[in-house]
Amino acid sequence: MRSWILVPADNDKALASVANAGADVVVVDLVRGGHAEKQAKTRLQARDWLISHREQVVAARRFARWARIVPGDSPHWRDDLEAVMEAAPEGIVVGGCGTQDDIQQFAGLLYEIEQRCGVRSNSTRIIPQIGRSPRAALQVPKLLEDMHPRVSALAWDADGLAHSLSARRKRGPGGAWSDPLAYLRAQVLLVAQALGLEAIEAAYSGPREPEPMARAAEGARADGFTGMFATHPAHVAAINAAFAPTAEERGEAQLVISAFAVSPHADSLMHKGRRIGQPELRRARAVLGEA
Incomplete structure (x- = not known):
């Protein structure tokens, strides 16, 4: 899977068009939260979109259906997870993961929800998005110990770590990642490769011009990543080309x-x-x- 496009679950316009973005994976993102009434509507939108695209009759090409949840970001995150699991997505991107215990606990919860929703046990894959805090970034090598079999890839949280550090930049001269982010990125890539897992690069957040985006995707592929997140449909073609x-x-x-x-x-x-x-x-x- 080369291109993973994140689409906000509360953005009707983006949800309506993302099926034709050309991405290998569409990840419906439920992390923005909001008040209880808004979040209840958002989770139903996410569930209904995932259900309606099971057969993907309107899409130009087949894509995998995933959802993104960040445990603890909202008091309603378990409700969000239960709702999307009714649509039997192929997998869940789990933000905020820092340790094996985080992954094991989420996997155990997922097993219970699969049972309640009539989803085949252990069929839902997990991608932990790692390194949201300095402490979590320093724990990455410990993920080599007894990785849960549901985990199919590792991703890293550039935005989360930068925010936690109160960093004023994510990239330095020439577009290279700043040192703390580069350290986390390298650790996640090495652990993923050591475990035989896919490694997903963080989304590009620079200028919309095609050349910088293409360079970022090509650099990720050259470094050994197997795919990359996108936050805008305009980025998908560059990712697909770089990772072909x-x-x-x-x-x-x-x-x-x-x-x-x-x-x-x-x-x-x-x-x-x-x-x-x-x-x-x-x-x-x-x-x-x-x-």
């Missing part, structure tokens, strides 16, 4: 899959003089769209 596999990458992926064809469940094997394992196999399948 090259002919060489597709060829290598096919060789890796062929190497595992005889023993698909082997922990590791030799390939071109080096040892590869299940993480490499998962990445090869993702390159070919088989994940």
